[in-house]
Amino acid sequence: LAKTTQPISMDSYEGQEVNITCSHNNIATNDYITWYQQFPSQGPRFIIQGYKTKVTNEVASLFIPADRKSSTLSLPRVSLSDTAVYYCLVGTGEYGNKLVFGAGTILRVKS
Amino acid sequence: DADVTQTPRNRITKTGKRIMLECSQTKGHDRMYWYRQDPGLGLRLIYYSFDVKDINKGEISDGYSVSRQAQAKFSLSLESAIPNQTALYFCATGAPVGAGNEQFFGPGTRLTVL
Numbered sequence: 001l002a003k004t005t006q007p008i009s010m011d012s013y014e015g016q017e018v019n020i021t022c023s024h025n026n027i028a029t030n031d032y033i034t035w036y037q038q039f040p041s042q043g044p045r046f047i048i049q050g051y052k053t054k055v056t057n058e059v060a061s062l063f064i065p066a067d068r069k070s071s072t073l074s075l076p077r078v079s080l081s082d083t084a085v086y087y088c089l090v091g092t093g094e095y096g097n098k099l100v101f102g103a104g105t106i107l108r109v110k111s
Numbered sequence: 112d113a114d115v116t117q118t119p120r121n122r123i124t125k126t127g128k129r130i131m132l133e134c135s136q137t138k139g140h141d142r143m144y145w146y147r148q149d150p151g152l153g154l155r156l157i158y159y160s161f162d163v164k165d166i167n168k169g170e171i172s173d174g175y176s177v178s179r180q181a182q183a184k185f186s187l188s189l190e191s192a193i194p195n196q197t198a199l200y201f202c203a204t205g206a207p208v209g210a211g212n213e214q215f216f217g218p219g220t221r222l223t224v225l
Binding site for chain 1: 115
């Protein structure tokens, strides 16, 4: 499974757009890119998933360049409640959804 | 009601004791997983099961065992608990292959081994 690299932490203020970039240089052809969010003492929660170009849902956007060696999670107008750890994962369902979690990015949103 | 439930939510035990953590799900998924999380770290896979008759070791299975009693139930056992098994344990279910990598996590069990 492809290894990912993310910033350890990021700080932002309420109302700002936050972009978290993940590097995955060894991504395989069949791999999808998935982001999870985790609040303290809770299980991770699926945010968004993509394969290429751009994906948008009600909470976030995911930008994937043509070479797919990186991806950027974009959170529009963050609030205090977006303070959490964000994990970037790369893998394919063909391997039985075996997710490999790195340390993630701690996002702190300040007022 | 929650789709993935775990019992107990908190447990304190002593070294050498046998402990069972239970997980139940109502999502109807065949795939189930057990992870542990240590402070400041990501989740590590302990065991996973693709259906009732399928059990697979994950990254850190030593010292643990599992039982898949039914599609909806997946239990994790620590045969003889030791202090470095103190951690937050998560159970998860997985969407079917072809439906992406989304997993659905339970609320976690905080285990302390003294």
